[in-house]
Amino acid sequence: xxxxxxxxxxxxxxxxxxxxxxxxxxxxxxxxxxxxxxxxxxxxxxxxxxxxxxxxxxxxxxxxxxxxxxxxxxxxxxxxxxxxxxxxxxxxxxxxxxxxxxxxxxxxxxxxxxxxxxxxxxxxxxxxxxxxxxxxxxxxxxxxxxxxxxxxxxxxxxxxxxxxxxxxxxxxxxxxxxxxxxxxxxxxxxxxxxxxxxxxxxxxxxxxxxxxxxxxxxxxxxxxxxxxxxxxxxxxxxxxxxxxx
Amino acid sequence: xxxxxxxxxxxxxxxxxxxxxxxxxxxxxxxxxxxxxxxxxxxxxxxxxxxxxxxxxxxxxxxxxxxxxxxxxxxxxxxxxxxxxxxxxxxxxxxxxxxxxxxxxxxxxxxxxxxxxxxxxxxxxxxxxxxxxxxxxxxxxxxxxxxxxxxxxxxxxxxxxxxxxxxxxxxxxxxxxxxxxxxxxxxxxxxxxxxxxxxxxxxxxxxxxxxxxxxxxxxxxxxxxxxxxxxxxxxxxxxxxxxxx
Amino acid sequence: xxxxxxxxxxxxxxxxxxxxxxxxxxxxxxxxxxxxxxxxxxxxxxxxxxxxxxxxxxxxxxxxxxxxxxxxxxxxxxxxxxxxxxxxxxxxxxxxxxxxxxxxxxxxxxxxxxxxxxxxxxxxxxxxxxxxxxxxxxxxxxxxxxxxxxxxxxxxxxxxxxxxxxxxxxxxxxxxxxxxxxxxxxxxxxxxxxxxxxxxxxxxxxxxxxxxxxxxxxxxxxxxxxxxxxxxxxxxxxxxxxxxx
Amino acid sequence: xxxxxxxxxxxxxxxxxxxxxxxxxxxxxxxxxxxxxxxxxxxxxxxxxxxxxxxxxxxxxxxxxxxxxxxxxxxxxxxxxxxxxxxxxxxxxxxxxxxxxxxxxxxxxxxxxxxxxxxxxxxxxxxxxxxxxxxxxxxxxxxxxxxxxxxxxxxxxxxxxxxxxxxxxxxxxxxxxxxxxxxxxxxxxxxxxxxxxxxxxxxxxxxxxxxxxxxxxxxxxxxxxxxxxxxxxxxxxxxxxxxxx
Numbered sequence: 001x002x003x004x005x006x007x008x009x010x011x012x013x014x015x016x017x018x019x020x021x022x023x024x025x026x027x028x029x030x031x032x033x034x035x036x037x038x039x040x041x042x043x044x045x046x047x048x049x050x051x052x053x054x055x056x057x058x059x060x061x062x063x064x065x066x067x068x069x070x071x072x073x074x075x076x077x078x079x080x081x082x083x084x085x086x087x088x089x090x091x092x093x094x095x096x097x098x099x100x101x102x103x104x105x106x107x108x109x110x111x112x113x114x115x116x117x118x119x120x121x122x123x124x125x126x127x128x129x130x131x132x133x134x135x136x137x138x139x140x141x142x143x144x145x146x147x148x149x150x151x152x153x154x155x156x157x158x159x160x161x162x163x164x165x166x167x168x169x170x171x172x173x174x175x176x177x178x179x180x181x182x183x184x185x186x187x188x189x190x191x192x193x194x195x196x197x198x199x200x201x202x203x204x205x206x207x208x209x210x211x212x213x214x215x216x217x218x219x220x221x222x223x224x225x226x227x228x229x230x231x232x233x234x235x236x237x238x239x240x241x242x243x244x245x
Numbered sequence: 246x247x248x249x250x251x252x253x254x255x256x257x258x259x260x261x262x263x264x265x266x267x268x269x270x271x272x273x274x275x276x277x278x279x280x281x282x283x284x285x286x287x288x289x290x291x292x293x294x295x296x297x298x299x300x301x302x303x304x305x306x307x308x309x310x311x312x313x314x315x316x317x318x319x320x321x322x323x324x325x326x327x328x329x330x331x332x333x334x335x336x337x338x339x340x341x342x343x344x345x346x347x348x349x350x351x352x353x354x355x356x357x358x359x360x361x362x363x364x365x366x367x368x369x370x371x372x373x374x375x376x377x378x379x380x381x382x383x384x385x386x387x388x389x390x391x392x393x394x395x396x397x398x399x400x401x402x403x404x405x406x407x408x409x410x411x412x413x414x415x416x417x418x419x420x421x422x423x424x425x426x427x428x429x430x431x432x433x434x435x436x437x438x439x440x441x442x443x444x445x446x447x448x449x450x451x452x453x454x455x456x457x458x459x460x461x462x463x464x465x466x467x468x469x470x471x472x473x474x475x476x477x478x479x480x481x482x483x484x485x486x487x488x489x490x
Numbered sequence: 491x492x493x494x495x496x497x498x499x500x501x502x503x504x505x506x507x508x509x510x511x512x513x514x515x516x517x518x519x520x521x522x523x524x525x526x527x528x529x530x531x532x533x534x535x536x537x538x539x540x541x542x543x544x545x546x547x548x549x550x551x552x553x554x555x556x557x558x559x560x561x562x563x564x565x566x567x568x569x570x571x572x573x574x575x576x577x578x579x580x581x582x583x584x585x586x587x588x589x590x591x592x593x594x595x596x597x598x599x600x601x602x603x604x605x606x607x608x609x610x611x612x613x614x615x616x617x618x619x620x621x622x623x624x625x626x627x628x629x630x631x632x633x634x635x636x637x638x639x640x641x642x643x644x645x646x647x648x649x650x651x652x653x654x655x656x657x658x659x660x661x662x663x664x665x666x667x668x669x670x671x672x673x674x675x676x677x678x679x680x681x682x683x684x685x686x687x688x689x690x691x692x693x694x695x696x697x698x699x700x701x702x703x704x705x706x707x708x709x710x711x712x713x714x715x716x717x718x719x720x721x722x723x724x725x726x727x728x729x730x731x732x733x734x735x
Numbered sequence: 736x737x738x739x740x741x742x743x744x745x746x747x748x749x750x751x752x753x754x755x756x757x758x759x760x761x762x763x764x765x766x767x768x769x770x771x772x773x774x775x776x777x778x779x780x781x782x783x784x785x786x787x788x789x790x791x792x793x794x795x796x797x798x799x800x801x802x803x804x805x806x807x808x809x810x811x812x813x814x815x816x817x818x819x820x821x822x823x824x825x826x827x828x829x830x831x832x833x834x835x836x837x838x839x840x841x842x843x844x845x846x847x848x849x850x851x852x853x854x855x856x857x858x859x860x861x862x863x864x865x866x867x868x869x870x871x872x873x874x875x876x877x878x879x880x881x882x883x884x885x886x887x888x889x890x891x892x893x894x895x896x897x898x899x900x901x902x903x904x905x906x907x908x909x910x911x912x913x914x915x916x917x918x919x920x921x922x923x924x925x926x927x928x929x930x931x932x933x934x935x936x937x938x939x940x941x942x943x944x945x946x947x948x949x950x951x952x953x954x955x956x957x958x959x960x961x962x963x964x965x966x967x968x969x970x971x972x973x974x975x976x977x978x979x980x
Binding site: 384421424425427429440453454456457458461462464465468472473474475476477478479480481482483484485486487488490 | 629666669670672674685698699701702703706707709710713717718719720721722723724725726727728729730731732733735
Binding site: 139176179180182184208209211212216217219220223227228230232233236238239240241242243245 | 958
């Protein structure tokens with residue numbers, strides 16, 4: 001196992017947990033979520049099955065909290081980060097522009113974009129260190145989880161989509177700045193319903209291929225991570241075969 | 246002259262002033278800028294040349310300030326708004342993601358997106374009222390001024406582009422919500438240097454066609470405003486003939 | 491009236507006729523269609539109402555036919571072209587990829603893209619001549635009529651959309667080559683049903699604002715034509731207020 | 736080894752050969768190129784190293800030739816196709832729209848789009864058969880190799896980009912038609928110079944990370960192929976870390 005670690009922000013029962021498990025097969029993992037309930041049993045599971053994991057309660061929209069979390073991971077796992085995955089989302093509102101409060105409108109940006117910025121600022125130096133380490137197997141990789149709303153902004157979705165469009169802009173700017181220094185930056189457009197406990201009742205008359213499997217997202221992220229410096233993919237979309245788009 | 250008015254946020258010596266002059270040919274205009282220096286002489290000029298104008302010192306990133314400004318315009322000019330143009334931009338930083346402060350990073354969003362949201366919330370009821378007025382000559386029109394950075398996010402531009410991508414998402418969501426109610430929402434991608442006092446020294450070895458003329462942007466906005474409900478344009482790009490793109 | 495003329499390819503009862511009438515207010519117009527029935531009465535109408543028009547039977551997918559048509563227009567109206575509008579479309583098939591014949595698949599490209607290329611090759615020298623004429627009121631303008639299928643390629647639409655995507659690529663390449671020489675090149679994404687005799691029965695339970703008015707497209711094209719060299723718009727979308735997008 | 740085979744059109748010394756080698760690790764492969772010199776030694780190499788390969792001289796722009804090629808592959812390897820990769824490109828011209836002959840302009844479309852259509856028509860029934868085979872390890876996968884010119888159409892590039900834009904439209908339409916039937920359709924935007932013998936002298940003062948490694952493209956294609964029906968990626972971009980974009 002490499003001395004580098006992986007860090008995942010926004011660990012919950014879906015994509016975050018799957019990504020954590022997948023990257024834990026190769027790296028110690030630091031799992032960030034605001035609520036420890038979202039990572040406690042997962043940390044146990046990984047540690048019991050031969051991996052190494054720590055959980056850190058973090059508010060990604062708070063600069064101090066993010067700094068502290070990354071420092072804790074660094075103390076524990078060293079100053080090289082092989083992969084940083086930003087998977088957090090703020091509160092979601094389907095509401096008219098006329099009905100959203102300022103707080104509700106801004107909430108999505110606070111997490112999806114400002115949070116992604118704070119997380120990137122703290123992890124990029126460690127990703128750069130890994131990319132410059134000639135013994136590193138794969139380049140340091142920074143992945144952002146986007147959504148349909150990253151590229152299409154529907155009615156009543158202004159809060160969510162402004163945050164997601166902004167995050168996509170951030171990922172592109174970081175890619176253009178840090179790819180020449182060897183860091184692989186990728187943005188994933190998750191276009192469809194992910195099959196998690198919370199969405200159990202959605203699309204329930206449809207076959208399983210109507211929803212995205214979280215483990216399959218994790219596999220796609222791992223494949224991004226293992227791309228060589230001579231073939232970086234900066235954006236992928238992911239959708240189930242039965243999705244209309 | 247119709248009883249409806251036009252309101253322009255972000256009035257300065259460039260696009261904002263040109264738009265103000267153009268729309269003042271047909272409507273009373275309310276001109277918003279944080280610093281009264283940006284509108285005082287323009288308000289005089291319009292009032293002296295047969296138009297009607299007021300200036301209102303406004304911080305578009307502050308909900309109370311925007312509300313107060315729109316209420317002042319409403320008291321003065323009535324409760325129908327023919328056109329609302331959001332032309333404000335926050336502070337601009339060309340800086341590495343690693344060097345931006347949180348304050349600097351967020352500043353662009355605060356104006357470009359949150360400001361656009363606050364402005365839209367206050368003006369949409371007046372735009373709807375105008376669109377539903379059968380005597381209105383042109384549908385109520387809400388126009389956002391974007392930039393190259395609304396669709397391309399370069400290195401060192403993360404602050405500016407995240408704000409501009411987010412504003413574009415906002416404009417699309419509002420368009421999809423309010424077009425069916427008769428409000429025309431348009432987003433303009435201004436792709437090039439605008440020829441204003443501040444950019445006098447830029448591209449100065451090039452012919453005038455290397456820069457965009459602010460009056461020509463205003464004309465394009467006017468043409469958007471006069472489109473019928475049966476032919477709304479939701480996005481245009483504008484660039485000078487010598488621009489590389 | 492300027493000595494320059496306008497030329498419109500793909501004149502039928504909808505957009506083409508409206509564009510012809512609009513540009514005939516300022517220029518002599520040459521109207522191209524394969525079937526003379528599509529322009530005969532329109533030519534009469536324009537000539538009787540104080541304009542100047544000729545109709546030329548043209549197969550835009552045939553190099554010789556296009557060359558002959560433009561030469562005829564040139565002989566009649568001189569060697570300066572103020573505006574060239576490409577509005578032709580090939581046969582339309584809504585069919586599975588597995589059911590389309592090669593002939594059917596290629597038919598859309600033959601008109602929408604190859605035809606647009608042939609038309610551009612013949613008209614660009616005349617547009618350049620006009621743009622370089624210092625007495626010209628507006629820059630020489632080349633406009634292509636695209637569709638929703640220019641940017642979204644749905645199932646069963648492969649023939650139509652491949653032709654339209656290709657035409658959009660052509661328009662962008664021509665814009666980048668000829669804008670620096672003063673020719674304004676624009677592409678219009680017509681996103682919705684145009685209200686013409688053939689679509690009379692479509693959406694008939696909806697209000698008029700569910701369909702695009704052809705005259706309003708023509709007005710938008712005229713507004714593109716009158717843009718200055720310091721503010722070219724290269725792409726617009728046009729849709730009725732009730733369109734879902 | 737599964738009874739299904741893979742078929743690659745446009746086998747040359749770069750991407751095609753790498754894809755052939757990669758997929759030959761799991762499937763018998765049929766390699767199509769117009770000139771047998773492009774596959775003869777590769778076929779030998781694969782057969783000698785434990786794989787199975789045949790080469791078939793094919794003009795992808797000719798319906799009869801494509802049909803015959805796919806039938807030959809079917810006779811040899813059975814009626815299930817696990818993966819079909821379209822990697823062919825027509826002749827390339829960097830020329831003004833005014834200087835291109837009709838033949839030159841159309842040449843790119845003939846291969847990139849019409850060829851892709853003919854190849855898809857012949858392979859889709861075999862891909863569907865594979866996707867419906869419950870013993871298939873991975874869904875039938877159809878991959879198209881695009882380029883920077885698939886999404887940006889520069890000056891002097893109209894021939895190449897019209898063909899590539901059209902191919903992208905084709906891939907999207909096929910994806911939307913056949914994904915619900917279980918076929919994975921993907922389009923790859925190869926954005927940069929591929930490191931092949933022909934490009935040896937290009938960018939030679941730059942480090943290797945200025946060019947794309949063909950084997951890395953092949954690995955990305957393999958990763959697309961192995962995605963589950965619950966997480967299809969329909970578009971990826973691929974560029975070397977030092978590429979400007």
